[in-house]
Amino acid sequence: MTDPMFVADFEPIFDGKTLNGWEGDPEFWSVEDGMIVGEMAEGQTLEANTFLIYNEPVADFELKAEFRISERGNSGIQYRSDWVEGVPFGLRGYQADIDGNNTYTGQNYEERKRTTLAYRGQKTSISSQPDDVATLRDYVERNAWKGLKVESELGDRAELGSKIKKQDWNEIHLVIKGNILQHYVNGILMSEVIDLDEKNQSLEGLLGFQVHRGPPMRVEFREVMLKKL
Template sequence: MKPISRNNFFFFLTLTALVACDKGNPVQPTNDFDKVHENDGFVSIFDGKSLDGWDGDSSIWRVENGLIVGELTPESNLKTNTFLIWKGGEPGDFELKVDFKITRDGNSGINYRSERLEDIPYALRGYQADIDGKNTYTGQNYEERKRTTLAYRGQKTRINPQDPPGEIREFVERNAWRGLELTEDLGDRDSLRTLLHSEDWNHMHLVIQGKVLKHFVNGVLMSEVWDEDEVNKSLKGLLGFQVHVGPPMKVELKNIFLKER
C-alpha cells in the first residue's frame, strides 16, 4: 500500500468533512416549474387548483390532485369532440409547454390558433398537436374540422394552396390535405414512436412562429409544418385541450406554460 502524504491526508479530511456536511443538508431536487422558467418568459396558465380562466363541459373536465383531467366514462354521452378552452387570449406566435398522460384508448390533442364554433358546444376548428393513447398519431399536425392531416409524425411539410380555391373537403384525400408536400424526413415514424411513453407522462412543446409550426415531444421534433396556404392558414386563435368522441378514456395535464412572442 502506498503511504499517504501529509498534504493528501489533509485533503482527504477536508473532503470527508464536506461530504458529511452534504449528507446532513442534502440538496433537494426542485419540481417548481415556475421558478425554473421565471426568467424564460413562460407564464403558467393553470393555477393547479381550479378551472378558473378555462371554459369547458364540467361533466368531462375537472381538477384533481393538481392536474387537469378530461375523462369519458361508460355513462358519458358525448356526441362531438369537446374542448377545454383557454379564455386568456388568442396567441399568434408563441411557445407552449405541457406535460400529458393518456390512457391507452384515449384520443386527445392540443388545439391552437383555432376558432370556436357557435353551433356546437365547446368545439374548436384549427391546428392540433395530436395525442393518442396508442401513440399512432401523437406529435403529428392535424387540423380539426378543416384541412385534416398537415404533417404525419416524422415529417417536415409545406402546405400548398389549391388552385382554384374551393370547398375544403374537395381537397382532402384519405384524411390528409392534398396540398401536403413532404420536404424533409425527420425520422422513421415507428422509431420516433419508441420515444413516447405509453400511459405515462410525456412532455409536449409547441413552437409556433409565423407560418412555421413545430411539435416537439420529449425533446424531439415530431413534425414541422410550413403553411403557405394563404387562403386557409391561421395566424392567431384560441388554445384548447381535446377529449375526442370514443370509448372510455382519461387524459391528464399539468405544468401548462405559455410564452407569447
Template sequence: MKIKFIPKKSFLILLGAAVVVSLGLSSYRLVSRWGEAAFLLGKAFSFGYSDPKSADFVAIFDGKSLEGWEYDPTYWKVSDGAIHGETTAENPLKANTFIIWKGGELGDFELKMDYWISETGNSGVQYRSDRFTEVPYALRGYQADIDGGNRYTGQNYEERKRTTLAYRGQKTRITSQPDSISNLRDFVARNAWQGLNLVEDLGDRAELGSLIKSGDWNSIHIVAKGNILKHYVNGTLMSEVHDEDQKNRMMKGLMGMQMHVGPPMTIKFKNIQLKKL
C-alpha cells in the same frame, strides 16, 4: 521589581510563532472574506440570471382550479394538480369537446405541458383556432395530436378543416387548393390535405413513436412562429409545418385541449406554461 529576561533563542522562536499565527489569521480572514464575496457575487448573479430557454414562460393553470378556462363540467375537472378529462360508458361524448383557455387569441408563442392519456384515449392540444359554433365548447384549427396508442401523437392535424398537415416524422410545405375548389373537404384524401408536400423526413415514424411513453406522463412543446409550426414530444421534434396556404391558414386564434368521441377515455394535463413571442 526584578525583570526576568528571555533567552535570545527562545525569544526568536516565540516571535516567529507569533508572526506565523498572525499571518495565518490574516490569510484565513482574507480567504474567508474572498470566499464570502464570491458566494455573495454568485448569489447576486443567480438572482439576476435566468435560463433563456425558460425565461418569460408563465403558468396558465394553477393546479387547483379551472379558473380562466371555459369547459363542460360534465367532462372536465381538476384532480391531483392536473386538468382531468374523462368519459365513461354511462357518460359518452356525442361530439369532440374542448377545454378552452380564456386568455385571448395567440399568434406567435411557445406552449409546454405534460400529459397523461389512457390507452383508448384520443386527444390533442388545439391552437390558432376559431370556434366551431355548431357544437358547444368546440374548436377548429391546428392541433398537436395525442393518442393513447401513439399512432398519431406529435403530428399536425387541423381539426374540422384541412385534416393532416404533417404526419409524425415529417417536415412539410402546405399549399392551397386550386381556385376551382372552394369546399375544403374536396381537397382532402384519406384524411390528409392534398397540398401536403414533403420537404424532409425528420426520422422514422416508428422510432420516434418509441420515444413516447405509454401509460405514463409525457411532455409536449409547441412552437408557432409566423407560418412555421413545430411539435416536440419529450424534447424531440416530431413534426414541422411550413404553412404557405394563405387561403386557409390561421396566424392567430384560440387555444385549448381536446377530448375526442369514442371509447371511454381519460386525459390529464399539468405544468401548462405559455410564452408569447
C-alpha cells in the same frame, strides 16, 4: 415533474387548483391533484369532440406542458383555432395530436379543416387548394390535405413513436411562429409544418385541450406554461 429549466421564461396558465381562465363542459373537465383532467366515463357519450378552451387568443407562442393519456384515449392541444358555430365547446384549427397508442402523437392535424398537415416524422409545406375546388373537404384524400408536400424526413415514424411513453407522463413543447409550426415531444421534433396556404392558414386564435368522441378515455395535463413571442 418538470425540470425548472423546462419552464424558464414561461408563465403558468393553469393554477393547479381551478379552471379559472378556461372554459369547458364540467361534465368532462375537472381538476384533480394538480392536474387538468379530461374524462369520458363508461356510459357517457359525445356527439362531437369537446374542448377545454383558454380564454385568451394567441398568435406567436411557445407552449410547454406534461400529458398522460389512457390506452384508448384520443386528445390533442388545439391552437390558433376558432369556435365552431352550433357545437358546444367546439373548436376548428391546428392541433398537436395526442393518442394513447402513440400512433398519431406529435403530428399536426387540423380539426374540422384541412385534416392531416404533417404526419409524425415529417417536415412539410402546405399549399392552397386550386380555385376550382369548391370546398375544403374536396381537397382531402385519406384524411390528409392534398396540398401537403414532404420537404424532408425528421426520422422514422415508429422509432420516433418509441420515444413517447405509453400511459405515462410526457413533455410536449409547441413552437408556433409565423407560418412555421413545430411540435416537440420529450425534446424531440416530431413534426414541422410550413403553412404557405394563405387561403386557409390561421395566424391567431384559441388554445384548447380535447376530449375526442368515441370510447371511454382519460387525459391529464399539468405544468401548463405559455410564452407569447
